[in-house]
Amino acid sequence: MPMSRPAGPTSSRAAPSAGGKAAPPLVCCAICGTESQQPVFRPLPIEQPPDLDLRPGERLRGTMSRWLQVCPECAYAAPDISRAHPSAAEAVHAAPFRALIAETTHPPLARRFLAWAYVLEETGALHAAAEATLQAAWVADDAMMPDLATQWRLDAVALWRAGPPLDVEQELRVVDALRRAGEWDAAVSTAEATLARHPPDMIGPALMLERRLANARDAGRYSMGSAMPPPSHRPHVSHQKLQAGRGFGDGLMGRFVNWAAKLFRRE
DSSP, X not given: OOOOOOOOOOOEEOOOOBTTBOOOOEEEOTTTOOEEEOOOOOOOOOOSOOBTTXXXXXXXXXXXXXXXXXXXTTOOEESSXXXXXXXXXXXXXXXXXXXXXXXXXXXXXXXXXXXXXXHHHHTTOHHHHHHHHHHHHHHHHHTTOHHHHHHHHHHHHHHHHHSSOOOHHHHHHHHHHHHHTTOHHHHHHHHHHHHTTOOOTTHHHHHHHHHHHHHTTOOXXXXXXXXXXXXXXXXXXXXXXXXXXXXXXXXXHHHHHHHHHHHHOOO
């Protein structure tokens, strides 16, 4: 799912190096103008298939702490803090944003994604806000904080449904979020309604797997590879590619690669 990238000026310059080793560049915050060192992140190759909610497989999966930059002065968080929507400053200075970043019961990395989600929501990018909120839920998963993961998945669903009509790929992610949150009936009904739209590619099998898991009251994590029928003898080439994290062509897998590329692009 591509994340929205707010438009705005980019400003960065090289920081002084020490010992001959290049230091991270200085990036100027679009909100407060503070310059800070921010790592230059290059997404790693994807070697494993994504989860049903498109959380990437390794090696990209283990790099979440570097997906967003954070201003050390105003706490604005974004994939590129030198860019900001014209209304972002108002959101960053608002009391709910300040309270959010000060919430010590939430994992620090989750607060970063939630802060980005708040700015996106306040500037009208509801689907992108849902994406960032879901990423906070992934952090809660890793921290073994299931109550927070459930809360943020349901928040993500609400944001997706508050925005423009969803395509079938987005509906698959909604179904997965509902199932992972234990909303069994809602997950089944949403899966069935989306299947009635005759989804293409791997989305249909993934939705059928989601429906089966929801009916079984299974809230576990499953990959897109789990939605493929098992090979009878020798694995089909599509299995081999998916198991290796390759073969991302058109449709859902192509959207995943586009999502990753847009998320980490620094222009």
